[in-house]
Amino acid sequence: MQKISLILLIHLILMFNASAQTDNSWHGKKCALVLTYDDGLNIDLTNVIPALDSVGLKGTFYISDYFNGLNAQINKWRIAAAEGHELGNHTIWHPCDGSLSGRSFVQPDYDLHTYDVRRMDNEILAMNNILKAIDGKSKRTFAYPCGDLKIHDTSYLDPLKNEFIAARGVKGEMLPMDKIDLYNIGCYTMNGQSTDEMIALVRKAMASHTLLVFLFHGVGGEHSLNVSLEAHSGLLHYLKQHENEIWIAPMIAVAEFIKSNRH
Template identity: 55%
Template sequence: MKTLRLLFVTATLLAFKTITYAQQSVWNNKQCAVVLTYDDAIDADLDNVMPALDSMNFKGTFYLIGSSPVINSRLSEWRLAAKHGHELGNHALFHPCDGSLPGRSFVKADHDLSKYTVARAVDEIRVNNVLLKAIDGKSKRTFAYPCGDRQIGNVYFYDQLKKDFVGARGVSGGMPSAKDVPLDNINCYSINGHSAEYMIDLVKKAQQTHTLLVFLFHGVGGGHSINVDAQAHSKLLHYLKANEKNIWIAPMVDVAEKISTYQTGVSKAIGK
Protein backbone atom coordinates (compact mmCIF):
# COMPACT_ATOMS: atom_id res chain seq x y z
CA MET A 1 0.00 0.00 0.00
CA LYS A 2 2.83 2.38 0.92
CA THR A 3 4.50 1.72 -2.45
CA LEU A 4 1.27 2.36 -4.35
CA ARG A 5 0.65 5.51 -2.35
CA LEU A 6 4.18 6.73 -3.07
CA LEU A 7 3.78 6.03 -6.77
CA PHE A 8 0.48 7.93 -6.80
CA VAL A 9 1.99 10.95 -5.02
CA THR A 10 5.01 10.93 -7.35
CA ALA A 11 2.81 10.78 -10.43
CA THR A 12 0.64 13.59 -9.10
CA LEU A 13 3.67 15.79 -8.43
CA LEU A 14 5.07 15.13 -11.89
CA ALA A 15 1.72 16.03 -13.45
CA PHE A 16 1.55 19.21 -11.37
CA LYS A 17 5.09 20.19 -12.39
CA THR A 18 4.25 19.56 -16.05
CA ILE A 19 1.14 21.73 -15.85
CA THR A 20 2.96 24.48 -13.93
CA TYR A 21 5.82 24.59 -16.43
CA ALA A 22 3.43 24.71 -19.37
CA GLN A 23 1.40 27.46 -17.72
CA GLN A 24 4.55 29.54 -17.26
CA SER A 25 5.54 29.10 -20.90
CA VAL A 26 2.16 29.37 -22.63
CA TRP A 27 2.47 33.17 -22.89
CA ASN A 28 6.04 32.83 -24.21
CA ASN A 29 7.37 33.14 -20.64
CA LYS A 30 5.73 36.54 -20.23
CA GLN A 31 3.07 37.74 -17.81
CA CYS A 32 0.14 37.60 -20.19
CA ALA A 33 -0.95 37.60 -23.83
CA VAL A 34 -2.66 40.50 -25.61
CA VAL A 35 -4.36 40.08 -28.97
CA LEU A 36 -5.43 43.09 -31.05
CA THR A 37 -8.35 42.28 -33.37
CA TYR A 38 -10.08 44.52 -35.92
CA ASP A 39 -13.38 43.62 -37.56
CA ASP A 40 -15.16 44.12 -40.88
CA ALA A 41 -12.41 44.92 -43.45
CA ILE A 42 -12.78 48.70 -43.62
CA ASP A 43 -10.54 51.42 -45.03
CA ALA A 44 -9.52 52.54 -41.54
CA ASP A 45 -7.80 49.18 -41.04
CA LEU A 46 -5.40 49.95 -43.85
CA ASP A 47 -5.22 53.72 -43.46
CA ASN A 48 -4.97 54.04 -39.67
CA VAL A 49 -4.38 50.71 -37.99
CA MET A 50 -1.76 49.02 -40.16
CA PRO A 51 0.69 51.96 -40.04
CA ALA A 52 0.23 52.24 -36.27
CA LEU A 53 0.86 48.53 -35.69
CA ASP A 54 3.77 48.39 -38.13
CA SER A 55 5.44 51.36 -36.44
CA MET A 56 5.54 49.28 -33.22
CA ASN A 57 6.34 46.01 -35.01
CA PHE A 58 3.11 44.54 -33.65
CA LYS A 59 1.06 41.92 -35.48
CA GLY A 60 -2.72 42.09 -35.31
CA THR A 61 -5.68 40.03 -36.49
CA PHE A 62 -8.05 41.51 -39.06
CA TYR A 63 -11.36 39.71 -39.39
CA LEU A 64 -12.39 40.15 -43.01
CA ILE A 65 -15.86 40.03 -44.50
CA GLY A 66 -15.27 38.48 -47.91
CA SER A 67 -17.89 40.61 -49.65
CA SER A 68 -16.50 43.91 -48.33
CA PRO A 69 -15.71 46.28 -51.22
CA VAL A 70 -12.49 47.16 -49.41
CA ILE A 71 -11.22 43.64 -50.08
CA ASN A 72 -11.67 44.04 -53.82
CA SER A 73 -10.44 47.62 -54.12
CA ARG A 74 -7.35 47.20 -51.92
CA LEU A 75 -6.43 43.57 -52.43
CA SER A 76 -2.70 44.18 -52.81
CA GLU A 77 -2.61 46.00 -49.46
CA TRP A 78 -4.29 43.12 -47.64
CA ARG A 79 -1.81 40.75 -49.25
CA LEU A 80 1.07 42.95 -48.09
CA ALA A 81 -0.38 43.04 -44.56
CA ALA A 82 -0.36 39.24 -44.47
CA LYS A 83 3.25 39.20 -45.69
CA HIS A 84 4.12 41.53 -42.80
CA GLY A 85 2.75 38.94 -40.35
CA HIS A 86 -0.78 40.16 -39.68
CA GLU A 87 -3.50 37.51 -39.57
CA LEU A 88 -6.36 37.74 -42.05
CA GLY A 89 -9.14 36.10 -40.06
CA ASN A 90 -12.53 34.91 -41.26
CA HIS A 91 -15.57 37.06 -40.44
CA ALA A 92 -17.87 35.20 -42.85
CA LEU A 93 -18.65 35.98 -46.47
CA PHE A 94 -21.64 38.28 -45.88
CA HIS A 95 -21.51 38.95 -42.10
CA PRO A 96 -24.92 37.37 -41.38
CA CYS A 97 -26.48 38.29 -38.03
CA ASP A 98 -29.60 37.05 -36.30
CA GLY A 99 -32.26 39.58 -37.30
CA SER A 100 -34.82 38.11 -34.90
CA LEU A 101 -33.02 39.51 -31.86
CA PRO A 102 -33.82 42.90 -30.30
CA GLY A 103 -32.01 45.89 -31.79
CA ARG A 104 -31.24 44.13 -35.06
CA SER A 105 -33.15 46.35 -37.47
CA PHE A 106 -29.89 46.84 -39.39
CA VAL A 107 -29.87 43.18 -40.51
CA LYS A 108 -30.78 42.77 -44.16
CA ALA A 109 -33.30 40.07 -45.04
CA ASP A 110 -30.87 38.35 -47.44
CA HIS A 111 -28.30 37.92 -44.68
CA ASP A 112 -30.48 37.23 -41.67
CA LEU A 113 -28.80 34.34 -39.85
CA SER A 114 -32.11 33.29 -38.29
CA LYS A 115 -33.30 32.40 -41.80
CA TYR A 116 -30.14 30.53 -42.77
CA THR A 117 -29.73 26.79 -42.73
CA VAL A 118 -26.67 25.51 -40.88
CA ALA A 119 -25.36 24.16 -44.18
CA ARG A 120 -25.57 27.60 -45.79
CA ALA A 121 -23.72 29.29 -42.93
CA VAL A 122 -20.98 26.67 -42.96
CA ASP A 123 -20.64 26.80 -46.75
CA GLU A 124 -20.32 30.60 -46.83
CA ILE A 125 -17.68 30.58 -44.11
CA ARG A 126 -15.70 27.92 -45.97
CA VAL A 127 -15.94 29.90 -49.20
CA ASN A 128 -14.51 32.89 -47.33
CA ASN A 129 -11.61 30.69 -46.23
CA VAL A 130 -10.87 29.92 -49.87
CA LEU A 131 -10.88 33.64 -50.65
CA LEU A 132 -8.55 34.40 -47.74
CA LYS A 133 -6.16 31.64 -48.74
CA ALA A 134 -6.05 33.10 -52.25
CA ILE A 135 -4.95 36.39 -50.65
CA ASP A 136 -2.42 35.18 -48.08
CA GLY A 137 -1.63 31.58 -49.08
CA LYS A 138 -2.24 30.36 -45.52
CA SER A 139 -4.27 27.41 -44.30
CA LYS A 140 -4.42 28.22 -40.57
CA ARG A 141 -6.52 31.08 -39.28
CA THR A 142 -9.23 31.95 -36.76
CA PHE A 143 -12.89 32.86 -37.08
CA ALA A 144 -14.93 35.65 -35.50
CA TYR A 145 -18.71 35.35 -35.08
CA PRO A 146 -20.57 38.18 -36.85
CA CYS A 147 -22.47 40.07 -34.14
CA GLY A 148 -21.32 37.35 -31.76
CA ASP A 149 -24.16 35.09 -32.98
CA ARG A 150 -23.29 31.43 -32.55
CA GLN A 151 -26.55 29.59 -33.14
CA ILE A 152 -29.08 28.93 -35.88
CA GLY A 153 -32.13 27.77 -34.02
CA ASN A 154 -30.66 25.56 -31.31
CA VAL A 155 -27.64 24.48 -33.34
CA TYR A 156 -24.12 25.81 -32.73
CA PHE A 157 -22.96 26.02 -36.34
CA TYR A 158 -19.27 26.29 -35.42
CA ASP A 159 -19.36 22.67 -34.26
CA GLN A 160 -19.10 21.77 -37.95
CA LEU A 161 -16.16 24.13 -38.46
CA LYS A 162 -13.79 23.21 -35.64
CA LYS A 163 -11.43 21.42 -38.04
CA ASP A 164 -11.38 24.47 -40.33
CA PHE A 165 -10.04 26.89 -37.70
CA VAL A 166 -7.58 27.10 -34.83
CA GLY A 167 -10.20 28.93 -32.76
CA ALA A 168 -13.15 31.31 -32.84
CA ARG A 169 -13.47 34.71 -31.17
CA GLY A 170 -16.76 35.67 -29.57
CA VAL A 171 -17.87 38.99 -28.09
CA SER A 172 -18.22 38.26 -24.37
CA GLY A 173 -15.82 39.99 -21.98
CA GLY A 174 -13.41 38.07 -19.83
CA MET A 175 -9.74 37.31 -19.13
CA PRO A 176 -9.45 33.54 -18.82
CA SER A 177 -6.34 31.66 -17.79
CA ALA A 178 -4.79 29.48 -20.49
CA LYS A 179 -6.49 26.31 -19.27
CA ASP A 180 -9.91 28.00 -19.24
CA VAL A 181 -9.90 29.70 -22.66
CA PRO A 182 -12.92 28.46 -24.65
CA LEU A 183 -11.36 28.06 -28.09
CA ASP A 184 -14.80 27.89 -29.71
CA ASN A 185 -15.87 31.23 -28.17
CA ILE A 186 -12.77 33.19 -27.10
CA ASN A 187 -13.49 36.09 -24.77
CA CYS A 188 -12.75 39.67 -25.77
CA TYR A 189 -13.42 43.27 -24.81
CA SER A 190 -15.31 45.30 -27.40
CA ILE A 191 -14.03 48.86 -27.56
CA ASN A 192 -16.39 51.69 -28.48
CA GLY A 193 -15.43 55.19 -27.41
CA HIS A 194 -13.42 53.93 -24.45
CA SER A 195 -10.46 55.88 -23.14
CA ALA A 196 -6.81 54.91 -23.30
CA GLU A 197 -6.83 54.63 -19.52
CA TYR A 198 -9.63 52.06 -19.62
CA MET A 199 -7.78 49.94 -22.17
CA ILE A 200 -4.45 50.20 -20.39
CA ASP A 201 -6.10 49.23 -17.10
CA LEU A 202 -7.35 46.06 -18.80
CA VAL A 203 -3.80 45.25 -19.85
CA LYS A 204 -2.53 45.83 -16.33
CA LYS A 205 -5.18 43.48 -14.97
CA ALA A 206 -4.13 40.80 -17.48
CA GLN A 207 -0.52 41.24 -16.37
CA GLN A 208 -1.47 40.85 -12.72
CA THR A 209 -3.65 37.78 -13.32
CA HIS A 210 -1.45 36.15 -16.01
CA THR A 211 -4.37 35.77 -18.37
CA LEU A 212 -5.42 36.29 -21.99
CA LEU A 213 -6.73 39.70 -23.06
CA VAL A 214 -8.30 40.16 -26.48
CA PHE A 215 -9.34 43.57 -27.78
CA LEU A 216 -12.14 43.90 -30.35
CA PHE A 217 -11.95 47.07 -32.44
CA HIS A 218 -13.98 48.25 -35.41
CA GLY A 219 -13.22 51.82 -36.46
CA VAL A 220 -9.99 53.40 -35.25
CA GLY A 221 -10.01 57.13 -35.88
CA GLY A 222 -13.31 56.86 -37.77
CA GLY A 223 -14.71 54.74 -40.56
CA HIS A 224 -17.27 52.81 -38.50
CA SER A 225 -20.19 53.56 -36.19
CA ILE A 226 -18.32 51.59 -33.52
CA ASN A 227 -15.16 53.59 -33.05
CA VAL A 228 -12.22 54.43 -30.82
CA ASP A 229 -10.19 57.62 -30.96
CA ALA A 230 -6.93 57.14 -32.85
CA GLN A 231 -4.96 58.86 -30.09
CA ALA A 232 -6.42 56.56 -27.43
CA HIS A 233 -5.54 53.57 -29.58
CA SER A 234 -2.01 54.96 -30.01
CA LYS A 235 -1.58 55.36 -26.24
CA LEU A 236 -2.57 51.72 -25.79
CA LEU A 237 0.03 50.63 -28.35
CA HIS A 238 2.69 52.76 -26.68
CA TYR A 239 1.94 51.17 -23.31
CA LEU A 240 2.22 47.72 -24.86
CA LYS A 241 5.52 48.66 -26.49
CA ALA A 242 6.94 50.03 -23.23
CA ASN A 243 6.02 46.76 -21.49
CA GLU A 244 6.73 44.38 -24.35
CA LYS A 245 9.21 42.37 -22.28
CA ASN A 246 6.32 41.35 -20.02
CA ILE A 247 3.48 41.08 -22.57
CA TRP A 248 3.17 38.71 -25.50
CA ILE A 249 1.47 40.63 -28.34
CA ALA A 250 0.57 38.30 -31.19
CA PRO A 251 -2.15 37.47 -33.73
CA MET A 252 -5.04 35.34 -32.56
CA VAL A 253 -3.99 32.33 -34.64
CA ASP A 254 -0.60 32.14 -32.90
CA VAL A 255 -2.06 32.54 -29.42
CA ALA A 256 -4.88 30.06 -30.05
CA GLU A 257 -2.42 27.46 -31.33
CA LYS A 258 -0.31 27.85 -28.21
CA ILE A 259 -3.37 27.56 -25.98
CA SER A 260 -4.59 24.47 -27.83
CA THR A 261 -1.23 22.75 -27.36
CA TYR A 262 -1.20 23.71 -23.69
CA GLN A 263 -4.74 22.50 -23.03
CA THR A 264 -3.98 19.19 -24.73
CA GLY A 265 -0.90 18.80 -22.55
CA VAL A 266 -2.89 19.53 -19.39
CA SER A 267 -5.51 16.94 -20.33
CA LYS A 268 -2.83 14.32 -20.87
CA ALA A 269 -1.03 15.22 -17.65
CA ILE A 270 -4.15 14.72 -15.55
CA GLY A 271 -5.18 11.63 -17.46
CA LYS A 272 -8.29 12.92 -19.22
Protein backbone atom coordinates in the same frame (compact mmCIF):
# COMPACT_ATOMS: atom_id res chain seq x y z
CA MET B 1 12.51 19.40 13.75
CA GLN B 2 13.37 17.34 10.70
CA LYS B 3 9.65 16.84 10.01
CA ILE B 4 9.05 20.59 10.12
CA SER B 5 12.03 21.21 7.81
CA LEU B 6 10.74 18.59 5.36
CA ILE B 7 7.26 20.13 5.32
CA LEU B 8 8.79 23.58 4.77
CA LEU B 9 10.93 22.25 1.94
CA ILE B 10 7.93 20.62 0.24
CA HIS B 11 5.97 23.85 0.61
CA LEU B 12 8.80 25.87 -0.97
CA ILE B 13 9.07 23.42 -3.87
CA LEU B 14 5.32 23.63 -4.52
CA MET B 15 5.44 27.41 -4.39
CA PHE B 16 8.38 27.46 -6.81
CA ASN B 17 6.63 25.11 -9.23
CA ALA B 18 3.45 27.17 -9.13
CA SER B 19 5.42 30.34 -9.73
CA ALA B 20 7.36 28.76 -12.60
CA GLN B 21 4.14 27.54 -14.19
CA THR B 22 2.64 31.05 -14.01
CA ASP B 23 5.78 32.69 -15.35
CA ASN B 24 6.01 30.27 -18.26
CA SER B 25 2.31 30.15 -19.15
CA TRP B 26 2.63 32.81 -21.86
CA HIS B 27 6.16 32.49 -23.21
CA GLY B 28 7.50 33.45 -19.80
CA LYS B 29 5.45 36.66 -19.71
CA LYS B 30 2.67 37.78 -17.40
CA CYS B 31 -0.18 37.56 -19.91
CA ALA B 32 -1.07 37.13 -23.55
CA LEU B 33 -2.77 39.82 -25.62
CA VAL B 34 -4.38 39.81 -29.07
CA LEU B 35 -5.42 42.91 -31.00
CA THR B 36 -8.36 42.05 -33.27
CA TYR B 37 -10.10 44.29 -35.80
CA ASP B 38 -13.41 43.32 -37.38
CA ASP B 39 -15.02 43.66 -40.80
CA GLY B 40 -12.04 44.50 -43.03
CA LEU B 41 -12.77 48.21 -42.97
CA ASN B 42 -10.78 50.70 -45.02
CA ILE B 43 -9.47 52.27 -41.81
CA ASP B 44 -7.73 48.98 -41.03
CA LEU B 45 -5.47 49.67 -43.98
CA THR B 46 -5.22 53.45 -43.72
CA ASN B 47 -5.10 53.90 -39.93
CA VAL B 48 -4.55 50.64 -38.06
CA ILE B 49 -1.82 48.78 -39.94
CA PRO B 50 0.44 51.86 -40.19
CA ALA B 51 -0.05 52.40 -36.43
CA LEU B 52 0.80 48.77 -35.66
CA ASP B 53 3.78 48.79 -38.01
CA SER B 54 5.13 51.97 -36.44
CA VAL B 55 5.63 50.11 -33.14
CA GLY B 56 6.35 46.66 -34.56
CA LEU B 57 3.17 44.94 -33.36
CA LYS B 58 0.98 42.48 -35.29
CA GLY B 59 -2.81 42.37 -35.40
CA THR B 60 -5.57 39.97 -36.41
CA PHE B 61 -8.03 41.29 -38.99
CA TYR B 62 -11.36 39.47 -39.31
CA ILE B 63 -12.43 40.26 -42.85
CA SER B 64 -15.88 40.23 -44.41
CA ASP B 65 -17.17 41.90 -47.57
CA TYR B 66 -20.65 43.10 -46.68
CA PHE B 67 -19.81 46.60 -47.93
CA ASN B 68 -18.32 45.32 -51.22
CA GLY B 69 -14.92 46.85 -50.58
CA LEU B 70 -12.63 43.81 -50.52
CA ASN B 71 -11.80 43.85 -54.25
CA ALA B 72 -10.13 47.24 -53.97
CA GLN B 73 -8.22 46.17 -50.83
CA ILE B 74 -6.74 42.87 -51.96
CA ASN B 75 -3.21 44.04 -52.77
CA LYS B 76 -2.88 45.88 -49.45
CA TRP B 77 -4.20 42.89 -47.48
CA ARG B 78 -1.70 40.67 -49.29
CA ILE B 79 1.14 42.96 -48.21
CA ALA B 80 -0.17 43.09 -44.63
CA ALA B 81 -0.32 39.29 -44.43
CA ALA B 82 3.20 38.97 -45.83
CA GLU B 83 4.38 41.31 -43.07
CA GLY B 84 2.93 39.09 -40.33
CA HIS B 85 -0.59 40.38 -39.74
CA GLU B 86 -3.27 37.69 -39.57
CA LEU B 87 -6.24 37.61 -41.95
CA GLY B 88 -9.17 35.87 -40.25
CA ASN B 89 -12.55 34.68 -41.49
CA HIS B 90 -15.58 36.83 -40.60
CA THR B 91 -17.85 35.35 -43.33
CA ILE B 92 -18.58 37.09 -46.62
CA TRP B 93 -21.85 38.88 -45.83
CA HIS B 94 -21.60 39.21 -42.04
CA PRO B 95 -24.99 37.55 -41.31
CA CYS B 96 -26.45 38.26 -37.86
CA ASP B 97 -29.71 37.31 -36.18
CA GLY B 98 -31.97 40.23 -36.99
CA SER B 99 -34.70 38.96 -34.66
CA LEU B 100 -32.70 40.07 -31.62
CA SER B 101 -33.04 43.44 -29.95
CA GLY B 102 -30.91 46.24 -31.40
CA ARG B 103 -30.40 44.51 -34.74
CA SER B 104 -32.20 46.94 -37.05
CA PHE B 105 -29.00 47.19 -39.10
CA VAL B 106 -29.32 43.56 -40.28
CA GLN B 107 -30.39 43.34 -43.91
CA PRO B 108 -33.21 40.84 -44.64
CA ASP B 109 -31.10 38.89 -47.16
CA TYR B 110 -28.40 38.33 -44.54
CA ASP B 111 -30.53 37.72 -41.49
CA LEU B 112 -29.06 34.68 -39.72
CA HIS B 113 -32.53 33.89 -38.44
CA THR B 114 -33.45 32.90 -42.02
CA TYR B 115 -30.26 30.91 -42.72
CA ASP B 116 -29.76 27.20 -42.29
CA VAL B 117 -26.48 25.65 -41.15
CA ARG B 118 -25.51 24.44 -44.61
CA ARG B 119 -25.89 27.91 -46.13
CA MET B 120 -23.84 29.50 -43.36
CA ASP B 121 -21.11 26.89 -43.53
CA ASN B 122 -20.86 27.19 -47.31
CA GLU B 123 -20.44 30.94 -46.94
CA ILE B 124 -17.70 30.47 -44.35
CA LEU B 125 -15.86 27.94 -46.54
CA ALA B 126 -16.10 30.29 -49.51
CA MET B 127 -14.52 33.05 -47.44
CA ASN B 128 -11.70 30.70 -46.50
CA ASN B 129 -11.05 30.20 -50.22
CA ILE B 130 -11.03 33.95 -50.81
CA LEU B 131 -8.59 34.53 -47.97
CA LYS B 132 -6.30 31.74 -49.16
CA ALA B 133 -6.22 33.37 -52.58
CA ILE B 134 -5.02 36.55 -50.86
CA ASP B 135 -2.46 35.26 -48.35
CA GLY B 136 -1.79 31.68 -49.51
CA LYS B 137 -2.43 30.24 -46.04
CA SER B 138 -4.52 27.25 -45.00
CA LYS B 139 -4.56 27.69 -41.22
CA ARG B 140 -7.19 30.19 -40.12
CA THR B 141 -9.16 31.53 -37.17
CA PHE B 142 -12.78 32.69 -37.23
CA ALA B 143 -14.81 35.45 -35.60
CA TYR B 144 -18.58 35.10 -35.16
CA PRO B 145 -20.44 38.04 -36.76
CA CYS B 146 -22.26 39.91 -33.98
CA GLY B 147 -21.11 37.16 -31.64
CA ASP B 148 -23.99 34.92 -32.80
CA LEU B 149 -22.90 31.31 -32.35
CA LYS B 150 -26.09 29.53 -33.36
CA ILE B 151 -28.76 29.30 -36.02
CA HIS B 152 -31.88 28.78 -33.93
CA ASP B 153 -30.47 26.30 -31.38
CA THR B 154 -27.70 24.76 -33.51
CA SER B 155 -24.03 25.77 -33.38
CA TYR B 156 -23.20 26.42 -37.02
CA LEU B 157 -19.43 26.21 -36.56
CA ASP B 158 -19.43 22.69 -35.12
CA PRO B 159 -19.22 21.01 -38.57
CA LEU B 160 -16.26 23.25 -39.47
CA LYS B 161 -14.10 22.99 -36.37
CA ASN B 162 -11.43 21.10 -38.32
CA GLU B 163 -11.21 24.11 -40.66
CA PHE B 164 -10.21 26.52 -37.89
CA ILE B 165 -7.60 26.66 -35.17
CA ALA B 166 -9.93 28.76 -33.01
CA ALA B 167 -12.88 31.15 -33.05
CA ARG B 168 -13.43 34.45 -31.25
CA GLY B 169 -16.76 35.37 -29.72
CA VAL B 170 -17.72 38.62 -28.01
CA LYS B 171 -18.15 37.69 -24.34
CA GLY B 172 -16.19 40.10 -22.18
CA GLU B 173 -13.78 37.93 -20.21
CA MET B 174 -10.10 37.24 -19.66
CA LEU B 175 -9.27 33.68 -18.66
CA PRO B 176 -6.23 31.55 -17.79
CA MET B 177 -5.04 29.12 -20.39
CA ASP B 178 -6.80 26.06 -18.98
CA LYS B 179 -10.20 27.78 -18.88
CA ILE B 180 -10.31 29.08 -22.45
CA ASP B 181 -12.84 27.68 -24.93
CA LEU B 182 -10.87 27.87 -28.16
CA TYR B 183 -14.08 27.99 -30.21
CA ASN B 184 -15.58 30.86 -28.23
CA ILE B 185 -12.67 33.00 -27.07
CA GLY B 186 -13.79 36.00 -25.09
CA CYS B 187 -12.88 39.59 -25.87
CA TYR B 188 -13.54 43.20 -24.90
CA THR B 189 -15.31 45.35 -27.47
CA MET B 190 -13.95 48.87 -27.61
CA ASN B 191 -16.27 51.82 -28.18
CA GLY B 192 -15.16 55.24 -27.00
CA GLN B 193 -12.68 54.02 -24.39
CA SER B 194 -9.70 56.17 -23.50
CA THR B 195 -6.10 55.00 -23.49
CA ASP B 196 -6.20 54.79 -19.69
CA GLU B 197 -9.34 52.64 -19.72
CA MET B 198 -7.76 50.20 -22.17
CA ILE B 199 -4.50 50.11 -20.23
CA ALA B 200 -6.49 49.25 -17.09
CA LEU B 201 -7.68 46.08 -18.84
CA VAL B 202 -4.09 45.23 -19.79
CA ARG B 203 -2.94 45.66 -16.20
CA LYS B 204 -5.74 43.41 -15.00
CA ALA B 205 -4.64 40.71 -17.46
CA MET B 206 -1.05 41.06 -16.28
CA ALA B 207 -2.09 40.71 -12.65
CA SER B 208 -4.27 37.67 -13.34
CA HIS B 209 -1.93 35.98 -15.88
CA THR B 210 -4.75 35.64 -18.41
CA LEU B 211 -5.48 36.10 -22.11
CA LEU B 212 -6.82 39.52 -23.08
CA VAL B 213 -8.35 40.04 -26.53
CA PHE B 214 -9.30 43.50 -27.74
CA LEU B 215 -12.03 43.87 -30.38
CA PHE B 216 -11.92 47.05 -32.45
CA HIS B 217 -14.16 48.19 -35.28
CA GLY B 218 -13.67 51.83 -36.14
CA VAL B 219 -10.33 53.40 -35.26
CA GLY B 220 -10.62 57.05 -36.14
CA GLY B 221 -14.00 56.55 -37.82
CA GLU B 222 -15.86 54.41 -40.39
CA HIS B 223 -17.95 52.53 -37.83
CA SER B 224 -20.44 53.36 -35.10
CA LEU B 225 -18.28 51.38 -32.66
CA ASN B 226 -15.21 53.56 -32.63
CA VAL B 227 -12.15 54.61 -30.66
CA SER B 228 -10.05 57.65 -31.44
CA LEU B 229 -6.73 57.43 -33.22
CA GLU B 230 -5.09 58.99 -30.17
CA ALA B 231 -6.52 56.45 -27.72
CA HIS B 232 -5.57 53.54 -29.97
CA SER B 233 -2.05 54.91 -30.44
CA GLY B 234 -1.66 55.37 -26.70
CA LEU B 235 -2.56 51.73 -26.11
CA LEU B 236 -0.11 50.50 -28.74
CA HIS B 237 2.74 52.55 -27.29
CA TYR B 238 2.00 51.22 -23.80
CA LEU B 239 2.05 47.65 -25.11
CA LYS B 240 5.33 48.24 -26.91
CA GLN B 241 6.88 49.65 -23.75
CA HIS B 242 5.83 46.55 -21.80
CA GLU B 243 6.66 43.83 -24.33
CA ASN B 244 8.97 42.23 -21.79
CA GLU B 245 5.88 41.53 -19.64
CA ILE B 246 3.14 41.00 -22.25
CA TRP B 247 3.12 38.46 -25.08
CA ILE B 248 1.43 40.28 -27.96
CA ALA B 249 0.67 38.09 -30.97
CA PRO B 250 -1.96 37.33 -33.61
CA MET B 251 -4.85 35.10 -32.59
CA ILE B 252 -3.66 32.10 -34.58
CA ALA B 253 -0.28 32.08 -32.80
CA VAL B 254 -1.87 32.36 -29.37
CA ALA B 255 -4.45 29.65 -30.13
CA GLU B 256 -1.80 27.24 -31.41
CA PHE B 257 0.28 27.91 -28.31
CA ILE B 258 -2.70 27.17 -26.06
CA LYS B 259 -3.40 23.90 -27.89
CA SER B 260 0.20 22.80 -27.53
CA ASN B 261 0.79 23.81 -23.93
CA ARG B 262 -2.26 23.15 -21.83
CA HIS B 263 -3.00 19.72 -20.36
